[in-house]
Amino acid sequence: MSQPLLSSRPPSNTRALAAAVAAAREAGELMKKNLSRAKQVNESHQHDIKLELDVQCQKLITRALATVFPSIPVLGEEGIDAASEKAVARWVVDPIDGTVNFAYGIPHAAVSIALEVRTEDGFKSEVGVVYDPFMDDLWTAIRGKPARLNGRITQVSTRARLDESIVSLGFAKNQDSLQAAQADFLELTHRVRKLRIMGSAALALTYVACGRFDAYVEAGVRLWDIAAGGLIVECAGGSFVTHSLPGEHRYGLIASNGLIHDQIPHARTTGAKLKSPSPKGKSQTRTRSKSQTQS
Ligand code: LIP
DSSP states (O other), X not given: OOOOOOTTSOOOHHHHHHHHHHHHHHHHHHHHHHTTSOOOEEEEETTEEEEHHHHHHHHHHHHHHHHHOTTOOEEETTEEOGGXXXXXXXXXXXXXXXXXXXXXXXXXXXXXXXXXXXXXXXXXXXXXXXEETTTTEEEEEETTSOOEETTEEOOOOOOOOGGGOEEEEEOOSSHHHHHHHHHHHHHHHTTSSEEEOOSOHHHHHXXXXXTSOSEEEEEEEEHHHHHHHHHHHHHTTOEEEEEEOSSTTEEEXXXXXXXXXXXXXXXXXXXXXXXXXXXXXXXXXXBOOGGGSOO
């Protein structure tokens, strides 16, 4: 029987990881069962779709987590518990990251669950789980420990040349992030081995963590897309640098194996000031002139 969380301290990372893995696998099963079925669309925009299954998966994850940790609130893409603003710890959940892929029956989407703990300089991911149910790939991380893929330690690539690298770009949902991505696309195309645009931030981050990608760049993602994957990159020895953008929980990011980080143009993807995600992560802080600040 789990002890109710005392308001003064976060849960043990090991127990939190086990609960997040169980919840992610349960939601992953629901995704797998529904990939090729007709799906109820709740909202449809030119660059985004929201499914009823997103809502159902977040409810399932919330229920599963609450059986172990009844008092940790959830900040999720499909609903934010107001208590998550001031809690000692919170779950950050994207029930289906890569929803448009999933809606079209493309098996490249994942469940992303992070446990964030409140520190003197804001919330910081302590536990991260990303589960791809279609490949049955489970990435896990606890801050300060090695990242794992299906239980085995995983690390970023050792490629140090941009022209030998695969860089993934994210094309988000609104004009400023699409323009930033277009600029990066033009700038990087001729300098890398290959660009990849796959449609899931969480999986792009885990691909960097396990060396399938050498870097990932996106402007305009939300916290729930990256809270777990960013920690997994850091625990795999990579760099994960974010900066906040106008809008709730909205960020630009550059994640890499650390070796090619400085070769990636920062001009259009990052804002005025990058904040390093955490003292332990290999990251860098840069300031940009105002003129290059993203709108
Ligand atoms: C998606 C991200 C992707 C981004 C999309 C969308 P969702 O998350 O994973 O990187 O480009 O615009 O935000 O909405 O599928 O959970």
